[in-house]
Amino acid sequence: MSRTSSATFPGIDPASVEFLDRLAHRVQVADPDRILEITNAMTGEVMGTVPASTTEDVAAAATRARRLQRAWAARPVEERAGVLLRFHDLVLERQDEVLDLIQRENGKARRHAYEEIMDVAVNSRYYAHTAADYLKPKRRQGVQLSLTKVVEVHHPKGLVGVISPWNYPLTLGISDSLPAIIAGNAILTKPDQQTPYATLWAVQLLEEAGMPEGLVQVVTGRGSELGTPIIEHSDFLMFTGSTAVGRTVAAQAGEHLIDYSMELGGKNALLVLDDADIDKAVKGAVRASFSNTGQLCISIERIYVPDSMWDSFTSRFAAAAKNMTLSPKLDYSADMGSLVSKKQLTTVSDHVEDARSKGATVLAGGKARPDLGPLFYEPTILTGVTEDMTVFDHETFGPVVSLYRVSSEEEAIRLANDSEYGLNFSVWTSDPTHGRRVAEQLEAGTVNVNDAYAPTWGSVDAPMGGMKASGVGRRHGEHGIMKYTESQTIAVERLIPVGAPDWLDAGRYAKVMTGALRLAKKLPGVK
Incomplete structure (x- = not known):
């Protein structure tokens, strides 16, 4: 059984260290001296250690x-x-x-x-x-x-x-x-x-x-x-x-x-249809793009907006993102927390800087916030993203979303499907029937109409998983x-076995069974 140090780590009270120490004891290893340090993502300080199996x-x-x-x-x-x-x-x-x-x-x-x-x-x-x-x-x-x-x-x-x-x-x-x-x-x-x-x-x-x-x-x-x-x-x-x-x-x-x-993985898309309520779509897009600091397999990284709604949607969406509260507090006051690691921070920063250097416009965010903690990054909205930019088709897995202007619903569907990924999409409309009709044309394992991701994920009686390169198999349901x-089929024969009985020659058996098969097709309840 392994042990972790019970020393007081910076930023963690002794009771918490003892609690973490007890949890780490659950991992059984042959060499208790092999350990991994676990870092507090909010502060960058070591919060405890666990065995290195x-x-x-x-x-x-x-x-x-x-x-x-x-x-x-x-x-x-x-x-x-x-x-x-x-x-x-x-x-x-x-x-x-x-x-x-x-x-x-x-x-x-x-x-x-x-x-x-x-x-x-x-x-x-x-x-x-x-x-x-x-x-x-x-x-x-x-x-x-x-x-x-x-x-x-x-x-x-x-x-x-x-x-x-x-x-x-x-x-x-x-x-x-x-x-x-x-x-x-x-x-x-x-x-x-x-x-x-x-x-x-x-x-x-x-x-x-x-x-x-x-x-x-x-x-x-x-x-x-x-x-x-x-x-x-x-x-x-x-x-x-x-x-x-x-x-x-x-x-x-x-x-x-x-x-x-x-x-x-996923490069999930949100489609704003031309009959959507803009305020509701903006609120949904914020949740879809920035929940869990964008570190969510089913979060949105691409948003398609019709010409007629472009100016109104982009301005309101940018304002909403700038209004979000970022905080390391262990309470419910924050709208968004930090990234998990320096690796993720580097990926997010690199994607944004690559897009910016190639001509993309940053409508909101676009920079780290070390004043809040070592791994904080602002919720970021990009426009003018083109195919030569990394963020165009690579999963960022952070608080970064790209907006694309479309001239028709058909164009939005085509562009949303133009990806190797197909995990979770979102559709916004004032007409649920319209939304479902569009959803059925999208190549994704789950599609939420007038919500970001929670209904399909939380409805655990229904299967959840990805199409294309976004997964194999399903969870839930x-x-x-x-x-x-492992399924096992057990068949018990009664009276006669399958096949010609001793008292009936094979040719006669074939004729009898042919008639029986034709009859079975007509019987109700026979599959």
Whole structure:
């Protein structure tokens, strides 16, 4: 078992250090002297340390998890559901603990950190109430109809590997594991090296809620070191991250013949239709573009505005962005927080400066705010973006959005679809029927009409995922739990087997069955 230092780090009170130290103890490693420093994104100061797991630590964690998995899967699904319901209550009761954690390790504003609380609660409740129905054996039509009794049953995959990013450390650190857990699996999870504490906190609460200690094993460290061994030891992989890394992960998973689900990158578009309410569209665009400091896979980086609304929309949107409150405070006063790392700050700055140097206009923002903290950057709006600029088709993953003027709805749809990505789009209109008609023409896994991203993400009964280079598979809904299972078909023949019986020659059997097949086509209820 590893230990972290209990020394008082700058900017963190001793009680918090002790709390973080207890969380870090949950990561079991062979060498406790190998550690990673975790930085407070708001201040740039070290807030604690966690073990730096090795390839051998991953193998040991996988072994520990597998020892518990069969007994867990043997429990009635109702018992497993009870754990998720108690976890739901604990998350809501103790949310202030993890809200502070999320803000410190990620840098986001508290209002956006709270979205993670809602997400975890909704997923816990949903799968606790639906898992039994999804997982129960289902009758299927047999080849010989009533003579063939066919049942589809589902078994847990076994050990599910989860590799999650830093931008939503609680949501992506645990929500994808919840359906896998209730389906009877053990979990081997690696949160991003920058944001491990929220995941460790969630695992602690799951165990307090009644999940067997050790069923979810957490390893901490660099993805470049731990990603491959996690894939090698898993029976299924859930990955959220960049498209570039996703391609590598998919190739490795393919080598080991394990299935996977991935949410990857995006260059998401918002379309303002010519019948939209401008004030509502502006408010929605602010939320769509700058929530979570733009570090949101489903946030908007491209906005298409019709000629007739261009002047009015751009001026109001720029004013709204300039009016936003940026703050490092651990309360609900801020509209936007900071970026997560120097790497992200560099990417955002480089994209904006490249666009500016090539002729783009900065309508709002466009500079860092070191007076607020080392990683703060203003909400930024660009116009005049052209194809030779990096920001045109590369994901910035920060508080930067480009506006494009269009002459028709058809042009807006064509340009929005002209991307290798297709994760989440947004459409604004005064006519919901019009909005849905446009939405169905957009090449994205989710489309929100008159909202930014929350309805499709939060409606967990419906699938969520990306088209094209934005992902493979889906989270949420039926797919979100059944992907963590192996389907098995059991067919029991009654009276006679499929095929010619001994007392009927093959030619006569063929004629009889041909007539039976023609009759079956006419029978009601036969598929």
